[in-house]
Amino acid sequence: MSAIATLPTEIVRHDHVASRNAEQIALKVENLEARYGRGCSACHELTGPEHSTNVCGQCGTVIACADVSFAVRAGRTLGIVGESGSGKTTVLRCLYGDLNPAGGTASLMTYEDGRANLFTASAQVRRRVRNFDMGMVYQHARDGLNLRISAGGNVAERLLAAEWRRVDQIRARAGHLLERMEIPRSRMDTPPSAFSGGMQQRVQIARALANGPAVVLLDEMTSGLDVSVQAGVLDLVLELQRTEGVAMVVVSHDLGVIRLLCERTMVMKNGRVVESGLTDQILEDPRHPYTQLLVSSVNA
Amino acid sequence: MSVFTPQPITHGAAGQSSATALPLRVRNLHKTFTLHVLGGKHVPAFHDVSFDAPAGGFLGIAGASGSGKSSLLKCIFRTYLADSGSVTWNLTDGSEIDLVQATDDEVLDIRRDEIGYVSQFLRPMPRVTAIDLAARPLVERGMERAEARERIADLFARVRLPRDLWDGLPILFSGGEQQRVNLVRALAVAPRLLLLDEPTASLSPDLQAEVVTLIGEARDRGTTLVGVMHDTDLLNRLSDQVIVLDQGRRVA
Numbered sequence: 412m413s414a415i416a417t418l419p420t421e422i423v424r425h426d427h428v429a430s431r432n433a434e435q436i437a438l439k440v441e442n443l444e445a446r447y448g449r450g451c452s453a454c455h456e457l458t459g460p461e462h463s464t465n466v467c468g469q470c471g472t473v474i475a476c477a478d479v480s481f482a483v484r485a486g487r488t489l490g491i492v493g494e495s496g497s498g499k500t501t502v503l504r505c506l507y508g509d510l511n512p513a514g515g516t517a518s519l520m521t522y523e524d525g526r527a528n529l530f531t532a533s534a535q536v537r538r539r540v541r542n543f544d545m546g547m548v549y550q551h552a553r554d555g556l557n558l559r560i561s562a563g564g565n566v567a568e569r570l571l572a573a574e575w576r577r578v579d580q581i582r583a584r585a586g587h588l589l590e591r592m593e594i595p596r597s598r599m600d601t602p603p604s605a606f607s608g609g610m611q612q613r614v615q616i617a618r619a620l621a622n623g624p625a626v627v628l629l630d631e632m633t634s635g636l637d638v639s640v641q642a643g644v645l646d647l648v649l650e651l652q653r654t655e656g657v658a659m660v661v662v663s664h665d666l667g668v669i670r671l672l673c674e675r676t677m678v679m680k681n682g683r684v685v686e687s688g689l690t691d692q693i694l695e696d697p698r699h700p701y702t703q704l705l706v707s708s709v710n711a
Numbered sequence: 712m713s714v715f716t717p718q719p720i721t722h723g724a725a726g727q728s729s730a731t732a733l734p735l736r737v738r739n740l741h742k743t744f745t746l747h748v749l750g751g752k753h754v755p756a757f758h759d760v761s762f763d764a765p766a767g768g769f770l771g772i773a774g775a776s777g778s779g780k781s782s783l784l785k786c787i788f789r790t791y792l793a794d795s796g797s798v799t800w801n802l803t804d805g806s807e808i809d810l811v812q813a814t815d816d817e818v819l820d821i822r823r824d825e826i827g828y829v830s831q832f833l834r835p836m837p838r839v840t841a842i843d844l845a846a847r848p849l850v851e852r853g854m855e856r857a858e859a860r861e862r863i864a865d866l867f868a869r870v871r872l873p874r875d876l877w878d879g880l881p882i883l884f885s886g887g888e889q890q891r892v893n894l895v896r897a898l899a900v901a902p903r904l905l906l907l908d909e910p911t912a913s914l915s916p917d918l919q920a921e922v923v924t925l926i927g928e929a930r931d932r933g934t935t936l937v938g939v940m941h942d943t944d945l946l947n948r949l950s951d952q953v954i955v956l957d958q959g960r961r962v963a
Contacts, residue, residue, distance in 0.1 A: 688815060
């Protein structure tokens, strides 16, 4: 019997979380584009899956992603698959504000009721949205955590950013979240540098959930973990899907993870979306040559 | 007495319109697979298939192996995407939706609320016990976990799944045991439409009989069924109407 069943379901929520409508689009992205380089008028023409490259042959600019559009409902999970360099992580980094997109729009249900473009908001507003409404789990714990301060401190950092002010409440919330992630309270004051890889990822998830976000972005969160540790992390994410009602975007090259976590899947290659659909349809009736190759290469 | 408790699903009162009497209308459905991995080879699944499924009835699909029966079911469920044609489904609220054109989110809603699919193969979730796996659709519909487990336990007993397997991991089960978990999972939610792909293939005759009884009970509650079976005797016994596929075309 998994330990999850006995976990408390009660969790501190912001008001916007409680009133969330399950049918609402939590996150909508249109024509997202990100590039490394100046860009030229031929960039779009000369890159993409039909050219098997994302490097513009004329100016050398890397089109990390272009024409990426999708929407995720509250309570649902979208998977993004594709080979290394296909642009999947770029999409997450643009959304979370780690990278500035060259174009496109992103709207969040919890920001101006989804009517404003997050990408053109001021740095201050972007930071606020990121602190209050979003959570991110990075592939490498060192990108998502401060490994030298305590595990509890890592969660508290996010709570402070979301303007929690009472130390007792912050401590209680951090302890509760870490316990949900199966990090014992006795380890709360230990820095994650002393944790195993699986534990570090669980601290990252606790941190990502701290502010009661509307959208959680997960980037290859189980890569590099051994299978039994992966299992524990995935079980926790499944439990969160059931209880939290957040919209999730999961980037992974592991089709098993995608099948387990995501109802819908988007396939990227050379910076473009080549196919998207229900996950079972993508896996059993893939239409794009690249998706067929991907699916026929593994048994997911 | 049935172990099913009434579901909050309405099937339209007496005097329903002819549209609601035909909850599922399939028209001119085509499906061909293009295998780019094999140099763009075309593998036809079926052509120009049309039929209606009567409300609360069992429509049987017969045909030899490879005649396109399972592909047809998967197209209705949208696991396969049809090339052309329509699959019109009458929603609970009386409106209609074409499942070929519906958005992914709409299909997910309909799968959660109205349409179930049972194949002969269970897809176990890692580390999820048989009883929790079967209870999952009920929980997703908002039932308390304890109540859902109770309902599943009743059904597991009906299909004589050994009690010591209930909290076991289905990945370790035999084919027949997995199939029963699969069936119970689908039948427990009492969907308005249930698609059955060889639901009794790996069951012994006495278990087949029990499953047939359960399917009959689902039908009595108003569930519309569309089933694919190799066993033509069983298919004819269960079905109100049988259509026959031969090499992807409807021949009867």
